[in-house]
Every structure is written in structure tokens, then in C-alpha cells.
Amino acid sequence: MECASNTGVVSWEQGERVASYLVQASGPDGYQVYCSSPTTSCRLTSLHCGQAYNLTLTAQDSHCNSQNAFSQLQSVPCAPTSVQASLVCLSNSAAVTWQSASGALSYQAEGITVDGTHMVYCNSSVTHCNLEYLLCGETYNVSVLSMDHTCSSEESLSTQVHTAPCPPHTIDVEVNCSAGSMTVTWPANPDAESFHVRAETSGGAFLSCDSTSTSCSISGLPCGQSYSVIVTSVRGGCESQPSTAVNVTSAPCVPQGETANLDCVTNSVWVTWLQAKGAESYSVLAVERGGTNSSCSAADLHCNVPDLLCGATYTFHITAVNSFCRSAPGNAFQIQTAPCALTSITAHTDCYSSQITVSWQLNEVSSFYVATAEGHDQSVLICNSTGTSCDLSGAKCGMQYTIIISVSSDKCSSLRSPPLKMHTAPCAPQNITVNPVCDSNGMAAAWSPSLVAESYSLTASSRDGDVRTCRSTANNCTLLHLHCGQIYDVSITASAGNCTSLDSQQVTFYTVPCEPQNMIVEVQCDTGTATLSWVEGQGSLQYFTTAQTTDGHTLHCDTTSTSCSIDGLTCGMLYNFSALASDGTCNSSLTVPIQRGAVPCPPSTVRVRTHLMVDATLIRVYWNFVDCPDVTYLVQVTGDIQDNPESLMDVSSYWTDINYFEFPVPCSTSYSVTVFAQNSAGISRPSKAVTGVTVPCPPMNITFTGDSSSATVAWRSSALTTGYRVYQLSSDGRVPVCLTSNLSCEVSGLQASNVAVTAWNSAGESFASRVATGKKKWTCGL
Known part of the structure; x- marks a missing residue:
């Protein structure tokens, strides 16, 4: 079958003495169609869809018809009818149904958005299937086609289905803490008829509201509840998938169970309370009748309200706080601080001293005084005196002390001084950590904060003499652009006022390794390998090398040594080779790329053939082709003419893509032949040299001394x-009469006119020279 045209093509073998053939196709619906042909095939057009046709083939000549041959042909299946599609809202899919089609073995339903940007399919051997993974808020054209083992029908008439609306892509929730309500807003969605808002707790309890606009409010929120708020779009009873949830919390519940204790040394109040549902932190506010106030905040269930006035009455309120709201204030309670009848005091300590000297003025009421210092860690120091001063021993560094003078051990009596705050010298910083800043070859140091330190100074000294410093008011500091591959010793001091702490314990830090130096790249053409070597970079534990082509293809090699081989180079490609060093945490900068080509190898086999010319030798150089794309070759011939180092020969061919070249080389010349190969990646190294010598030049200045009976023949x-x-x-040719390595020879029975001399070597024999009136005469072919 030709599926697209619903045409049957019938073919057969040629019979003897047949003039034409007739094909008859009969369908089960009674429809018949014919075709005839004088060849071995014909076409049955206008077939009805979905029919199994019986074929009858008859051969004809001018007189008779043959017996019939029979076969069958299945036409293209019919297209499905009565296609319907309905939305399955819960899964946002479409249930598609249709009437069965004649000739169909299976079906394929197709849904395409009206703008053609999204397409889905489902296949079935029955008359229904579900189109899944539909986009929300879209209209799909749905059609179905039938299939058999060979062909597909035309698509059915399409129907449309409108998918579930899309949920709001963003929602905002604003909590009204005092009213105990929340307002949810979202962008408009023209595809939705209304919106449903649901706020659900982790325990499954929920509140909800519905709206046809872009906002909705839920009231009556209990205190201390966390809600997950979602919004869905609704159209015609179909609800969208939920929006991305937004988590909110109602106002925390009011704190309960408050207790308070007055610390008369520090004139502060320690307040505790019970956990309030929905609270993330708490705030305590103390207000004196004249309006002076003090406060503290904490995430725990206690905090200390500091710096209260002497002899004052304070009203305390505790408020719970979370990310959205503050609770109403808790039950109010009052605390009255002790009076301060004694005059003010002074205190002094030296920077590295563990002693604090406290001074005061005498009071006629008492001749005995007690000095008490309470540290921020609740540690207490006490001294007493009948005079105007005493020394508090055991003071620690980095402490904030509150000091009072009283006339008895009762710190809350009226005979006490106002509190005096002071701090000791800061301690040396502790818990120092140093982390690398890899991209800028630096370090980021941090340490435990000091309560009393006003500033910090960091010093980093390298083994090569580099010294860097930085100052900070926070408990961290960063140094950048350090020397690579160095070990730095890091120490920190803390300062407050005129006092500076002792140096912290030294911490050792290793900087980013130095990049590899003096990198060399050698490419082995025969193996497609590049060997990279370099000088070790300081601080390096591992090296990473790359070879990258201009189109971004990259090869890698990693090693812990100072050389590495990269395999898999493509002959004819140019590569940029680079390397970097690593210490396991940071990498050095890349080396400057070195460009090398995967140049072809020179020919492995080079041969030379020689041919004698009149006064020169023609050498023909042959070589094997190199397995590499787009290779051309150049032949270079060098030598010493007449074996004279001052008479040099250096000739080259042009670049050629054939594998031979010819050169004329003078006689008596030693030569060396090399062949180069090149392509876009560069020029290869020379091939292994082929050396040789050319045929000697004919001897010169031939002399004949003597007569025909005896003579001496000499030459240069x-x-x-x-x-x-x-x-x-002679007229019959030439006959050798003397073979010698000397420059003369004794002969007899010869005339000067019939004497010739040649020179020979491994390359062959020269042309002959003759005696002719004192001049050399060459005889060709003799």
C-alpha cells in the first residue's frame, strides 16, 4: 500500500508470451476496482478505506487468458469518528473516546495546544485513552487516527478540551497581629472564576476563605499557630493544583509564669517565664515611674534587665515575638530597687594585673566597708577595709565587672554605693580558625569574640619574609593577595583603651600553591600523545593539565608528579596546553597557554634512487604517505660539493601532496636527504636522514707519457x-687495461688517442676523460 494516497501497488513475475495483465480487486463491501498493465506491476487507486481486498491476476495474449493468480491487499484503515474529549480535573488530563474504525488495529490520540507549542499523545488498542501531562490554562485540539501494521489513517475531525486553570504563581500573606487575621493576595488570573484559600496547621486543622477577586481574609486566628497557606484557582467546579505554599505564624501567645530576682550589686533584675506557644524570642521592658526604661531580649526563657536606677520602682512587661507578630504584653509586675546612700566610688586596674583597686570616701555612719565586684559570668570578688580603699584579687582578663561599696554584707541595704562598671584588659583571642580565600590567594581568619575588646590586630608572617597586618573591630579579618605557596604564622591581639592583650597562640596557614613554572610540551606524533613537564610549584600536592582545541574540545591529565602525558590527540589539530597546581583545597592560577599542534609524523620510510647525467646525478626521493589529514611534504637535500665543506649545497622542494621528488646533484657530492610533513597543526620533525654520495666527477688533466710500447697515463x-x-x-667499444686507486697507471701497446680514464665509487662510474692535445675530453657512453 501507498499509505498517503490509499493506492495499492500490485507486482508479479513476467510470464512468457504475455501481452498484458489484468488485476481485479474485490472488497467485502461489494466495491470492485481494476487495473491493467503490459509490464509486471500496476496501481489500484480509489480504494475504500479499511477493506481487505481479494486480488485476482489474469495474464492475456491476443487470443486467450491464462489461469488466474490470487492474493489479498489491506487498504488504509478508516479514520475514527465521534471523537470526544472530557477533562479529568483532578489529574489535569483528558479522557478521549471514539467509535471504532474499519481496518484499525490500534489508535493514537493527539492533543495540540491551539498555539501549537505543546503536544501530547496516547496510544490504545481499544476506543479510549487518556492524554496526560497537559498544561494548565490551555485549550487543546484533540484528534485520533487509526493504524494497522503498515499504514495510518487520516486524522479524525478534532474536538477541543479546556484544561484546569493554573494556580496563582505567587501569593503574599500579611498577618494583622492585633486583629488576629491574615490577608492573602495573588495576581489576577482571567482563566479562573474564583479562588479558594486554605490555611492549614501541621496537625491538620485548617481555616479557609473564597474570593472572586485577588485577595481574601481569614479571621479568628488562634495565638501561636503556624499555617501553610495555599491558593487554588477554580473554574466550573474544576480546581487547579495548589500554589506554592507560604508559611506564616499567628501572633504568639502571651507569656505566663513570670518571676523576677533583684541583683543589688549590678542593680539589675533577672527575669524568667514559661514557654509561650508560637514565640521565637522574648522581650522584657522595665519602665520607671519617671519614664526611664531598660530592656533585654532573649530566645531562651530568661534574661537580665541591666542598669536600673537606685531606689526606683519599675513596672515589668514580657512580650513574645515571632517573625510576623508581637504578642500582647504579659501580666505586669513591679520591682523596687535598693537605695544608694553612699557616695560614688572609683576603681582602677593595670593592663595585665589580676587586682582591682577600689576607692571611696569615708562615711560617718560606718568605719567598716565591703567592696563587691560581680562579673558578667556571675563570678564574685570581695574585699573589705576600714579605710578608703581595698584590693579585689583574682580578677580575670576579658571581664566586665560591676562594683559596689556597702557597710555590711547585705548588698541591698540602703547603705550602699551606686554600681560602678569597669572592664579588665582583653584576653588573648581564642579558637582561631583560618580558611583560604582561593580565588584571590588570601585568608579569612575568625576567632571567639571578646566582651571587652574594642579592636583586634592580626599579623601574618611568611617564611619568605612577607609580613601582613589587618585591624578589625569585629572578630574576623581577611588578608588578600598573599605570596603563593608559602606558610604563614598567624597571631592576633585584642585591644581595649590603653591595654592590648598578649599574642594569641600561633596558627599556621598554607597559601594557594604557586602555578607550575617553565612548562615544556612535547608532542609524540606516532602515539598522539603530549608530554607536559614543569618545575614543581611551591605548596603543590597535585597538578591538573588540559589540552583544549579552538572549538572547546578538552583532554585532561591529573598527576602528583611534575610531568603528565595527555593521550588521544587528533593529528592535525592545534591545542592550547595549560596546567594548574592544587593543594587539595585551592587551585593556583592557570599557566599561560602553550600552543602546540598535533603535527604529523615524518615519513617512516625514505628511499633514494640515482640516475647518472652528463655532469651530475639525478636523485629521486621516495617516501611513504603519513596517516594524517591534509598532509603535504617537503624534501631537503644538503651536502658538500666536491667534498669541500666550503662548497655547501642546501636545496628544498616545494610543499607537495605526492610522495616523490627529483633533484639534480653535482658529481662528487656527499648528500643527506630528509623529508618533512605538515598540515594545519604545523611542521613535523625531519625524517631519518638518508645519506649517500653521487658518482665521482670524471678525472681531469689526463696525460700520456711514453710511446706505444710503454707509457704512463696520469690524471688529477x-x-x-x-x-x-x-x-x-676501439671501434668495438672499450676494454679496461688498468684498475687502480692511484693517480697513474703503466700501460703498453696503446696510443694516446685511444686511452680513456674513469673514476668510480659506490654510487657508480663517472663518464670517461681522454687525452686530447693536453686537454681533458669526456667520451659519453664509453
């Missing part, structure tokens, strides 16, 4: 010659 030497041959020339 020819460079790079192994030996010489003297020939007798």
Missing part, C-alpha cells in the same frame, strides 16, 4: 672516488 684526483679505471678505446 676526483673527490669521493674509490678507484680509477683506464680503458683502451
Whole structure:
């Protein structure tokens, strides 16, 4: 079947002496269609959908018809009808149904948003299926098609389904603490008819409200309750998925069970209470009748209200606080502080002393005085005297002390001084931590805060002599751009007034490692490997190397040594090689990239063939092709002409993509041949050199001394010659009469006119030189 056109294509084997063929297709609905052809195929058009056609093939000649051949053909299935889609609100899916279609073995339902941006499918062998994962607030066109083993029908007529509305994408909740209500707001949604708000506690109790606008209020909130607030959109009885929940808390309950204790030394009140539901913290306010007030706050169930006036009556209120509200004040209670009849006092201590000297004026009421100091940690120091001063011993560093003078051990009697506050010198900072700031090669130090310290000074000294300092009023400090790969000793002092603490215990810190130095990259063309080596960076424990192409492809190698091999280079590609060092926490900066190409290898096999010319040798250089893309080759020939170091030859070919090249080289020349390969990544190293010598130059200045009975033939030497041959020339050719490595030879029975001399070596034999009126004469081919 040709599915798109619902056309059947029938084919068969050619029979003998057949003029034409007739195909008849009969469907179960009584419909028949024919086609005829003189070849071995024909097309049945206009078939009814979903029919199993019986085929009859008849061969014909000019007189008779053959016996019939039979087969079957299934036409394209019919499209489904009566397609309906209804929304399943709870899952925001669509239930699709349809009437069965003739010829269908299975069905596929398709839903596409009207703007075409989202599409979903479901498949079924029955006449219904669910389209799931629909987008909220969208209209989908839904259609169904039928399928058999081969073809699909046309799509059915489409129907539409409108999905559940979308929930509000943001909601805001404002709690009215005094009214015990919350107001929830959200953006407008034209797809929704109304909105439902639900505020639920962790125990499952909930409050709700409904609205057709963009806000809704819930009143009657009990104190101390935490709520998860959600909003859903509603349309035609279908409710959206809930919005993202917002957690809020109603006003905390009023604190109960308050108690209070007066501390007459510090003139402060220690207040406690019971846990209030919904409270995150508490605030205690003490108000004196004249309007003076003092307060404290705490997340626990107690706090100390400080700095109260002597002989005053204070009214106390406790309020619970959370992120949204404050409770109403708790039950009010009153405390009256003790009077202060004695005059003011003074106190002094030296920076590193454990003693505080307290002074006062004498009072006629008493000749015996008690000095009491209470620390912020509730520790107490006491001394007494009949004079005007005494020394409090055992004072600790970093303490805030409150000191009073009284005439008896009853600190709350009227015969007491007003409280005096002072602090001792700060302690050396404790619990120092130093963490690296990797990206700027720095350190971030922190330590336990001191109650009395006004400032801190940090000093960091490296082993290479670098000294850095920083000052801070907080208990942390940061130093940046330290020397790489160094060990710094860190110490901290705290200062208050004129006093500075002793140095803290030293902490050792290792800075960011230095980047690798003097990196070298060597590329091995035969293995596609690059070997990187470098000088060890100070402070390094591990190294990471990369090779990156211009299109971003990256290869890696990690090592704890100072060299690494990166495999998998692609021949012909350019790479940027870089490395960085790591100490396990921080990485150094990257080295400056080194660009190297995965250049091709030189040819592994280079051969030379020679051919003798009149006064030179033609050398032909052959080599094997290199397995690498887009490679061209260059041949270089160097040598000494006439074996003379001052007569140098250096010639090169042009770059070529063939694997041979020819050069004429002078006679008596030693030569060296190398071949280079190149592509876009660069030029290879030279191939292994092939060396040799050319055929010697013909001997010069041939002389013939003597006569035909006996004569001496002599000549000048020819460079790079192994030996010489003297020939007798005749019309039949030449006959060697002397073979020597000397520069002369004794001959007999020869005339000067028929004498020739050649030079020879491993490359071959030179052309011959003859005696001719005192001049050399070359005889070609002799």
C-alpha cells in the first residue's frame, strides 16, 4: 500500500508470451476496482478505506487468458469518528473516546495546544485513552487516527478540551497581629472564576476563605499557630493544583509564669517565664515611674534587665515575638530597687594585673566597708577595709565587672554605693580558625569574640619574609593577595583603651600553591600523545593539565608528579596546553597557554634512487604517505660539493601532496636527504636522514707519457672516488687495461688517442676523460 494516497501497488513475475495483465480487486463491501498493465506491476487507486481486498491476476495474449493468480491487499484503515474529549480535573488530563474504525488495529490520540507549542499523545488498542501531562490554562485540539501494521489513517475531525486553570504563581500573606487575621493576595488570573484559600496547621486543622477577586481574609486566628497557606484557582467546579505554599505564624501567645530576682550589686533584675506557644524570642521592658526604661531580649526563657536606677520602682512587661507578630504584653509586675546612700566610688586596674583597686570616701555612719565586684559570668570578688580603699584579687582578663561599696554584707541595704562598671584588659583571642580565600590567594581568619575588646590586630608572617597586618573591630579579618605557596604564622591581639592583650597562640596557614613554572610540551606524533613537564610549584600536592582545541574540545591529565602525558590527540589539530597546581583545597592560577599542534609524523620510510647525467646525478626521493589529514611534504637535500665543506649545497622542494621528488646533484657530492610533513597543526620533525654520495666527477688533466710500447697515463684526483679505471678505446667499444686507486697507471701497446680514464665509487662510474692535445675530453657512453 501507498499509505498517503490509499493506492495499492500490485507486482508479479513476467510470464512468457504475455501481452498484458489484468488485476481485479474485490472488497467485502461489494466495491470492485481494476487495473491493467503490459509490464509486471500496476496501481489500484480509489480504494475504500479499511477493506481487505481479494486480488485476482489474469495474464492475456491476443487470443486467450491464462489461469488466474490470487492474493489479498489491506487498504488504509478508516479514520475514527465521534471523537470526544472530557477533562479529568483532578489529574489535569483528558479522557478521549471514539467509535471504532474499519481496518484499525490500534489508535493514537493527539492533543495540540491551539498555539501549537505543546503536544501530547496516547496510544490504545481499544476506543479510549487518556492524554496526560497537559498544561494548565490551555485549550487543546484533540484528534485520533487509526493504524494497522503498515499504514495510518487520516486524522479524525478534532474536538477541543479546556484544561484546569493554573494556580496563582505567587501569593503574599500579611498577618494583622492585633486583629488576629491574615490577608492573602495573588495576581489576577482571567482563566479562573474564583479562588479558594486554605490555611492549614501541621496537625491538620485548617481555616479557609473564597474570593472572586485577588485577595481574601481569614479571621479568628488562634495565638501561636503556624499555617501553610495555599491558593487554588477554580473554574466550573474544576480546581487547579495548589500554589506554592507560604508559611506564616499567628501572633504568639502571651507569656505566663513570670518571676523576677533583684541583683543589688549590678542593680539589675533577672527575669524568667514559661514557654509561650508560637514565640521565637522574648522581650522584657522595665519602665520607671519617671519614664526611664531598660530592656533585654532573649530566645531562651530568661534574661537580665541591666542598669536600673537606685531606689526606683519599675513596672515589668514580657512580650513574645515571632517573625510576623508581637504578642500582647504579659501580666505586669513591679520591682523596687535598693537605695544608694553612699557616695560614688572609683576603681582602677593595670593592663595585665589580676587586682582591682577600689576607692571611696569615708562615711560617718560606718568605719567598716565591703567592696563587691560581680562579673558578667556571675563570678564574685570581695574585699573589705576600714579605710578608703581595698584590693579585689583574682580578677580575670576579658571581664566586665560591676562594683559596689556597702557597710555590711547585705548588698541591698540602703547603705550602699551606686554600681560602678569597669572592664579588665582583653584576653588573648581564642579558637582561631583560618580558611583560604582561593580565588584571590588570601585568608579569612575568625576567632571567639571578646566582651571587652574594642579592636583586634592580626599579623601574618611568611617564611619568605612577607609580613601582613589587618585591624578589625569585629572578630574576623581577611588578608588578600598573599605570596603563593608559602606558610604563614598567624597571631592576633585584642585591644581595649590603653591595654592590648598578649599574642594569641600561633596558627599556621598554607597559601594557594604557586602555578607550575617553565612548562615544556612535547608532542609524540606516532602515539598522539603530549608530554607536559614543569618545575614543581611551591605548596603543590597535585597538578591538573588540559589540552583544549579552538572549538572547546578538552583532554585532561591529573598527576602528583611534575610531568603528565595527555593521550588521544587528533593529528592535525592545534591545542592550547595549560596546567594548574592544587593543594587539595585551592587551585593556583592557570599557566599561560602553550600552543602546540598535533603535527604529523615524518615519513617512516625514505628511499633514494640515482640516475647518472652528463655532469651530475639525478636523485629521486621516495617516501611513504603519513596517516594524517591534509598532509603535504617537503624534501631537503644538503651536502658538500666536491667534498669541500666550503662548497655547501642546501636545496628544498616545494610543499607537495605526492610522495616523490627529483633533484639534480653535482658529481662528487656527499648528500643527506630528509623529508618533512605538515598540515594545519604545523611542521613535523625531519625524517631519518638518508645519506649517500653521487658518482665521482670524471678525472681531469689526463696525460700520456711514453710511446706505444710503454707509457704512463696520469690524471688529477676526483673527490669521493674509490678507484680509477683506464680503458683502451676501439671501434668495438672499450676494454679496461688498468684498475687502480692511484693517480697513474703503466700501460703498453696503446696510443694516446685511444686511452680513456674513469673514476668510480659506490654510487657508480663517472663518464670517461681522454687525452686530447693536453686537454681533458669526456667520451659519453664509453
